[in-house]
Amino acid sequence: MPKKKIFSKIPVYPMSVIIVGADVENKPNFLTVVWFSMVNFEPPTIAAVLNKGHYTNKGIRENKTFSINVPSTELLAVTDYCSVVSGFDHDKSKLFDISYGELKNAPMIQECPLTAECRVVQTMQFATHELFIGEIVATYAEDNILTREHPDIKKIKPILYSMYDNYYWELGKKLAHAMHVGKRFEQHN
């Protein structure tokens, strides 16, 4: 099918929603983030991309730590709230039960079924955004989201986000086993 060049250059794809936590001036603060990705397998390293104007960045820069919190759909309203109000003028430290792990200043959200604490190993500056690269020090999960000791995506009930229309979505139906459908494709081509 022919395609045309479009005005909006940012490609549309489902973005997973996480909440990034950081202590800012000794108080936990949280920001909803959809721009992030794993960047290395061993040691496990993740990059979180935050607009430079956010309050959270200040704490990450100061402490060189942040947390990753994967919310389930039950936490949708408070997750969205963390993107609606800023730590500059709203205290978000009371929104959740908070725990700390090996790092003493990466606040993790107890209500999120999966959390991780990260030590910043590098940062990168872009025009509008700041990229924090964090080595994952430890990852924590609720027992009830594990299947054979691994976090199970269906049990987590993660939240997805789409650009331009600005909607949240849930994960849909299972399609196929990766590395299997492709092998069958090979045999038939």
Place this chain on the structure above:
Amino acid sequence: MPKKKIFSKIPVYPMSVIIVGADVENKPNFLTVVWFSMVNFEPPTIAAVLNKGHYTNKGIRENKTFSINVPSTELLAVTDYCSVVSGFDHDKSKLFDISYGELKNAPMIQECPLTAECRVVQTMQFATHELFIGEIVATYAEDNILTREHPDIKKIKPILYSMYDNYYWELGKKLAHAMHVGKRFEQHN
């Protein structure tokens, strides 16, 4: 709910599936990628994270260009195939109809409803992976995935991937309007 530290440190979240394209030794090659993220808004910039051992990396390094191709669920088998076989010993240049845009060596997949061409502005090396940061030069969409001139996630029918269980998923039901549920949460708290 209490959590315990788990062995697998990489957090589980739905990863969107894209196909990264590059000319390698003057021939188009394609690799399925799930580690990527937007990293800047203006100019629109995206980071694609590829294991260092891939054939595709060679072409991106040489040409300083790559393409981003968002496949729909109809393309699941060939998308998975692009992750199953390597360009080192398989010619993937005939799998798709290919087009080029403003950059002359970032091969885009005609069958994918949404594609973009990127110019590498920076690379970063990690132990196992390589991060290519690409400024998005142009983005192309099929007319039938547009709603009010923007790509529409439901019309794209994107593919998602989950780690550990190694499954592909489709996008599920719409949950809520972002920046709205959070405002209602604020009014009630």
